[in-house]
Amino acid sequence: MLEDITGHETVDRLPILASGNNVDQLLAVPKLASGTGESIASAVFETLLQWDFLSKARGMSFDTTSSNPGRLNGACTLLEQKLNRELLWLACRHHILEIMLEALVLKSLGPSSGPDILLFVRFRKAWPSLNKEGFKVADDPILQKIGSRNVELVLSFAEKQLDVFQPRDDYKELLTLVIMFLGGIPKNGINFMAPAGLHRARWMAKGVYAIKVYMFRGEFKMTKKEEVAITELCMFVVSIYVYHWFQAPSVALLLGMI
Structure with missing residues (x-):
């Protein structure tokens, strides 16, 4: 426009x-x-x-x-x-991955009556009162499901991607959160950005929110069902989404190949 x-x-x-x-x-x-x-x-x-x-x-x-x-x-x-x-x-592979992430959010958290996801809205409102030093990394059972070898691979991949030019802050934020989720420490140290909007222009917003909610599960109240859903989302983002997202080629809106 x-x-x-x-x-x-x-x-x-x-x-x-x-x-x-x-x-x-x-x-x-x-x-x-x-x-x-x-x-x-x-x-x-x-x-x-x-x-x-x-x-x-x-x-x-x-x-x-x-x-x-x-x-x-x-x-x-x-x-x-x-x-x-x-x-x-x-x-576009990025758009395909967005559809996959949306499908998992729908399956895990259920349908939403509007563009916002109620759990994430609650988290955003609660953010100012949360103890930012009260975060927790992934539990051992989660790391075991991912596998020690995969944890090492994802950590190495995310760290290398942060050394590559990333055009947007949310790209950097997701990589940083993945490193912290897996128990690593980003080069710039531990730091959390305030939860932002969920509009479609922010590709990986749902993944960013999921990891933040999980890491502050001790500070932010959730139902058991919500905890299970958030854990599922984090597993998908860390094990599959982040690697394929940053490996996907960028394309134009409508491109004729000659």
Whole structure:
């Protein structure tokens, strides 16, 4: 969503890129009449037509917002219809991991009536009164389930990733929390950031919240069911999510591979 070139109206724009033969090219950033799959597919098709790329496009890379991969009215389906042929679908691995994390949150904590998760909202409200030195690392049974070898691998991986440039603070925060959860000490020492928002723009917010809630389980009151759910989430984040997230390639919103 960007301010229009003329006037002050906010408009929806779609960056369209193409890659191939060791070249990445921004083709256009057209204004969309709406955020529907039809509008997106038409914008991409017209752009490919202008660049004479209709016959060269081989695949699409996209996020998993419903307007893109929808089976009937998604942009990917409609673009294939406009091209009258199939393309390779390359869904953003970060978005796929987000869907997996959301599915586990739903299974563990149950459905939420709104965008917020009630347990995390309670934790955020309780944060100012919590003893920040009262945190606890993972219990031995949890570490045993993860496995000593895997604990060492995850610790080493998280530490190395912190030495790599990370474009966002929540990326760094998750890595730091994973290290502390496993009983390690980050290079910058033990430090906890205040709980932030849960909006979708913060990819790993649910994972960040889960580890914080678990580590302050002695300070923050939870039901037995909530404790079990939070433990399950932490196991997933530490054992699977963090490694695959930081290994996943970054992609553009909708990318034609030439």
